[in-house]
Amino acid sequence: MAHDVKYTDCVCWEVTVLEKRQNSAAKTVSLVMAVTLIGKVLGLYRDRLLAVHYSTGPMANAFFTASRIPRVFFDAVFASAIAACFIPVFSEYLEQRGKRDAFRFAGSFITCIALLTGGLTLLGMAFPQPLVNLFADYSDPQTTALAVSLTRVMFPTVFFSGVAFSLVGVLQAQDHFTAPALMSAVSNLVIIVYFFAFDSAFGIYGLAGAYLAGWLLQGLIQLPPLGRLGFQYRPSLSFTSDGMKKVFALMGPVMVSTWVLPINQAVNARFGSRLYEGAGVAALEYASNLYLVAAGVFILSVTNVIFPKLSRLTAGGQEGAFQDTIRQTLHTSLFFVLPMSAGLMAVARPLISLIYGGGEFDRFSTEITASALSWMALGMVGYALQNILSRAYFARQQGRVPLVAGGLSILVNIALCWMLAERFSVAGLALAGAVSSSVYALLLLLPLQRQGGGLLDRGGSRDLLKMTLAAAAMGLCVAWVSGLLGPLLPAGKAGELLCLGLCVLAGVTVYFLLALALGLEEARLLIRLIRRRDRE
Numbered sequence: 001m002a003h004d005v006k007y008t009d010c011v012c013w014e015v016t017v018l019e020k021r022q023n024s025a026a027k028t029v030s031l032v033m034a035v036t037l038i039g040k041v042l043g044l045y046r047d048r049l050l051a052v053h054y055s056t057g058p059m060a061n062a063f064f065t066a067s068r069i070p071r072v073f074f075d076a077v078f079a080s081a082i083a084a085c086f087i088p089v090f091s092e093y094l095e096q097r098g099k100r101d102a103f104r105f106a107g108s109f110i111t112c113i114a115l116l117t118g119g120l121t122l123l124g125m126a127f128p129q130p131l132v133n134l135f136a137d138y139s140d141p142q143t144t145a146l147a148v149s150l151t152r153v154m155f156p157t158v159f160f161s162g163v164a165f166s167l168v169g170v171l172q173a174q175d176h177f178t179a180p181a182l183m184s185a186v187s188n189l190v191i192i193v194y195f196f197a198f199d200s201a202f203g204i205y206g207l208a209g210a211y212l213a214g215w216l217l218q219g220l221i222q223l224p225p226l227g228r229l230g231f232q233y234r235p236s237l238s239f240t241s242d243g244m245k246k247v248f249a250l251m252g253p254v255m256v257s258t259w260v261l262p263i264n265q266a267v268n269a270r271f272g273s274r275l276y277e278g279a280g281v282a283a284l285e286y287a288s289n290l291y292l293v294a295a296g297v298f299i300l301s302v303t304n305v306i307f308p309k310l311s312r313l314t315a316g317g318q319e320g321a322f323q324d325t326i327r328q329t330l331h332t333s334l335f336f337v338l339p340m341s342a343g344l345m346a347v348a349r350p351l352i353s354l355i356y357g358g359g360e361f362d363r364f365s366t367e368i369t370a371s372a373l374s375w376m377a378l379g380m381v382g383y384a385l386q387n388i389l390s391r392a393y394f395a396r397q398q399g400r401v402p403l404v405a406g407g408l409s410i411l412v413n414i415a416l417c418w419m420l421a422e423r424f425s426v427a428g429l430a431l432a433g434a435v436s437s438s439v440y441a442l443l444l445l446l447p448l449q450r451q452g453g454g455l456l457d458r459g460g461s462r463d464l465l466k467m468t469l470a471a472a473a474m475g476l477c478v479a480w481v482s483g484l485l486g487p488l489l490p491a492g493k494a495g496e497l498l499c500l501g502l503c504v505l506a507g508v509t510v511y512f513l514l515a516l517a518l519g520l521e522e523a524r525l526l527i528r529l530i531r532r533r534d535r536e
Contacts, residue, residue, distance in 0.1 A: 032177045033298065039184030040293040044355055046188045047289050049195040050207075052359030056282035056368075058143040059204050061273070064285045065136045066150030067157075067211065068269060070124060072135075074117070074161045075262035085250040086169040088395055089243050094173065099230065105243040107234045110166045112244070115237075117162030124155035135266055136273040136281065143278055146204070153208040157215045164219035170231055171222060179225045186221055187214025250394075260386070260406045260440050264413045268429040271421045276368065283365065283426050286356055287372035291380075294344055298336055299384045326392050326448075331460060333384050335522040338467045339511045341380035342475030347482055347503050348374035354496040372426040379434025385441035389448065405443035409436045463520060470514035478507040 054060035086109055093102035124131065128151035138144045168180040194210035202209070238244060265288060272280030344351075349370040357366055393402050413436035420428025482503050489495040515523035 032181045035178060035181035035185065036296070039182070039186075039188060040296065042185055042188035042192065043289065044293055046191045046195075047286060048355055049192065051286060051356040051361040051365075053195065053199060054204070055360035055362065056276070056279035056286075056365045057360065058140060058278065059146065061136075061138070061278045061281045062143050062146035063150055063204055063207065064281050065132060065147040065269070065273070066154050066208065068266060068285075069128075069131050069135055069151050070121075070155045070158045072262040072266045073120060073124065074158045075259075085247045085394070086166065087173045088250075089246045090169065090173045093243060103231055104234070104236070105241065106166075106170050106231070108236045108238045108241060108244055109247065110163065110233060111235050111237050113162045113166050114159070117159045121156050121159045124158065125152050128152045128155070135270055136278075137270060138273050138278050140278065150204065150208050153205065154211060156212055160212070160215040160219060164215065164222065167219060167222035167226060171225060171229075174229060176225055176229070179222050182221060183218040186217050187211075190214040190217060260409050260436065261383075263410055264433050264436055267410075267414055267417055268433055271417045271429055272426060275421070275425050279365070279368065280426050280429070283368040283372050284429060286369045287352070287376055287426075287430065290351070290355065290373060291344070291376045294340055294377075295337070295380050295383050298340070299333065299387050322392075322395075326388070327460070329388055330385070331463065332522060333388060334381065334464060334467055335515070335520065337381055337384040338471035339474050339507065341377050342471040343478050343504070343507045344377040344380070345374050346475045346478040346507075347500060348377070350482060350486070350496055350499055350503075354493060354500060357496075358493075368426050372430040375427050375430035376434055378431065379437035382434065382438030382441040386437060386444060389441065389444040392448065393444070401444065401447050405440050408443060409440035412436045412439050466518040466520055467515070470511050470518060470520075473514055474507045474511040477510045478503045481506045 050060065050063075054063070086106075090102055090106060090109075093105050128148045132144060132147045132151055136144070136147060138147070164183065168183070171177070171180055190213050191207070191210045194207060198206050198210075265284075268284055269281050272284045274280070276283070349366070352370040352373060353366050356369065390402050413432050416432035416435055417429055420432055422428075424431070482499060485499045485502060489499050512523060512526070516527070
């Protein structure tokens with residue numbers, strides 16, 4: 001009997017610890033999502049100001065090309081490679097060697113990244129013309145010339161980004177997520193202030209300078225929390241250390257596998273520069289930024305939190321916990337992402353009109369941007385899956401499958417752009433990107449399934465079908481509500497906001513009730529959480 005009591009106490013203690021860990025993880029994700037949401041909302045307001053001032057005209061197109069070039073170089077070569085290569089190795093150092101050796105390795109890594117990004121920055125500033133010719137094909141020589149000048153101004157963002165993301169890796173590997181999540185909010189505030197205080201005096205070149213200042217601040221805000229953790233940067237350059245060898249071994253495959261989004265966006269923008277006298281570039285950029293807000297707030301918050309955990313589980317040899325974490329993350333993410341995708345497709349036009357419409361952003365700009373956004377939304381599930389599944393490979397320090405999958409999905413996008421751009425304009429380009437993202441996710445999922453991970457077993461497949469049916473029904477309902485309310489509500493921003501609010505309310509209600517009726521666990525969990533809070 002005493003033994004039974006002890007066993008029961010032990011089980012209760014383990015359950016309590018598990019619940020505390022789950023609550024802690026949920027609170028962390030919620031905090032990161034809230035901070036990320038603030039940054040994304042500020043980003044949308046930043047884009048609205050840009051749209052109102054410059055619309056889809058030549059200056060906007062030149063600016064988007066100039067800002068995209070250094071961003072693509074950084075995203076394709078360094079951004080995800082820093083996170084995907086550095087965090088697993090740094091976590092391994094923390095687990096097996098302690099903070100002192102881990103911080104020493106971080107110093108070597110940051111020095112290496114600073115030198116590489118600094119060299120790339122100097123090259124980009126010296127030779128912007130061929131880069132602009134590669135990324136855009138404008139019929140107007142003045143737009144091309146402006147893009148060349150702005151590219152030279154904005155290329156230092158590569159260096160600032162390299163240092164900032166390296167510091168973020170040190171923080172996230174130690175479960176510190178708030179300062180990294182604040183990066184977007186800080187840089188967007190700088191740009192918003194510029195529009196109100198300085199745009200009339202300094203114009204588009206001043207806007208490029210404001211972007212540079214925002215990226216510089218993104219690195220500076222990481223310094224206080226790093227100091228509290230005891231991290232002090234000591235420059236060193238040791239390419240032969242065990243940690244740096246592991247990073248370089250991973251970096252090649254990881255770089256190619258993380259090219260998918262930035263390179264696809266660059267390819268689509270080049271095709272878009274041939275549409276509507278170059279306005280396709282701005283339309284795709286505005287739509288993509290809004291799409292990444294809708295998808296990124298949830299997806300990136302989740303992946304940023306689970307990736308360090310997956311790296312630690314791999315370093316500790318806890319394969320069962322690793323598989324369970326991936327499986328549960330996929331299931332929960334699909335529960336939220338599927339209705340987000342359907343809803344975004346249904347309200348693309350009123351949403352674009354609400355956020356960007358007004359000033360120089362006329363009806364034509366609204367129509368082409370909404371068309372792009374609606375078709376982009378089809379790829380949201382693929383975008384979510386590829387972000388989660390790629391983290392599983394990177395946490396295991398395996399880059400071959402993401403390498404092949406990324407390369408194939410880029411080729412798919414190029415082929416579809418070639419076939420669809422002339423016939424379907426920006427809608428065809430957006431559809432090409434959505435299909436490419438879905439192909440990438442599928443190519444990542446299948447090997448994990450064959451390895452016996454059981455990520456999509458019979459129960460998971462059945463739940464996925466239920467979620468898809470509920471999301472499709474929700475999307476049809478939202479489209480019907482939007483079409484019904486549009487003519488009845490007053491014109492202007494107030495009417496558009498009210499219409500969108502009612503559409504969201506109708507969509508959430510329909511999806512939740514259908515999910516509950518179909519027996520999806522996430523819906524039942526939400527009911528239990530609501531009842532628990534009512535009792536408290």
